[in-house]
Amino acid sequence: MKLCSIASGSSGNCIFVASDQTNLLVDAGISGKRIENGLSNIDIKPDTIQGILVTHEHSDHVSGLGVMARRYHMPIYATYETVMALRRIKSLGEISDELFHYVEPDKPFYINDILVEPFSTSHDASDPVCYTMEVDGEKVGVATDLGKYDDYIISKLDGSDLLMIEANHDTNMLLVGKYPYYLKQRILGDRGHLSNDSSADLISKLIGGKKQQIILAHLSKENNYEELAYETVLSELTRLGIGSSELKLTVARRDAPSDLVTV
């Protein structure tokens, strides 16, 4: 399987995931033009995308959804409540009913050869999910926009060869930063976002058995930066005795495509 983060962060998310036969996007939260450019960088034609898996209706995940779905007739996969919420976002424009496919947490389904499983997350949206994708025993998990993780989340992501995990903020930067109090509380809350420390804790519980690739994702522009997220997670994993023989750690760029990663 292959993955390319076209954009990842609090100002826009769009992740390309593919098998040899199937091309998918997870979210479309940047402009159609940026998605097209990102795909073109890795030699993918937008009309070969067979589905957009939507995690939730926040604009940093869906702002380019209407444009891409209309322009390329891309099927959209989302929970019922998420689709209802998308319908209320006027800026997405008209999206024809036939493009929507309803998914349910914990009900795996196939898009061609890719087995997709949505799972519920704790986040302040209508019915948010994240996804794992699996082909021939290779598994990719994408988990961002989580206020917290628990045994359920760990069980869903377990066994992933490639994991994209949120490292949204450094808690100290957030606390001393300029965000208003209510927003700080929202981000720190159980339905907000994972800090670098929580991200490291979650990753430590998912490591084992085989070499894994971990991509830190959904970094905040105001309350984090790439080196800090990387060093915080790496030092915590090192403290726990998890070394580079067990994982390859990278950080997804907020505003530029990452390299195409293969598992």
Ligand SMILES: [Zn+2]
């Ligand atoms: Zn988000």
Ligand SMILES: [Zn+2]
């Ligand atoms: Zn969100």
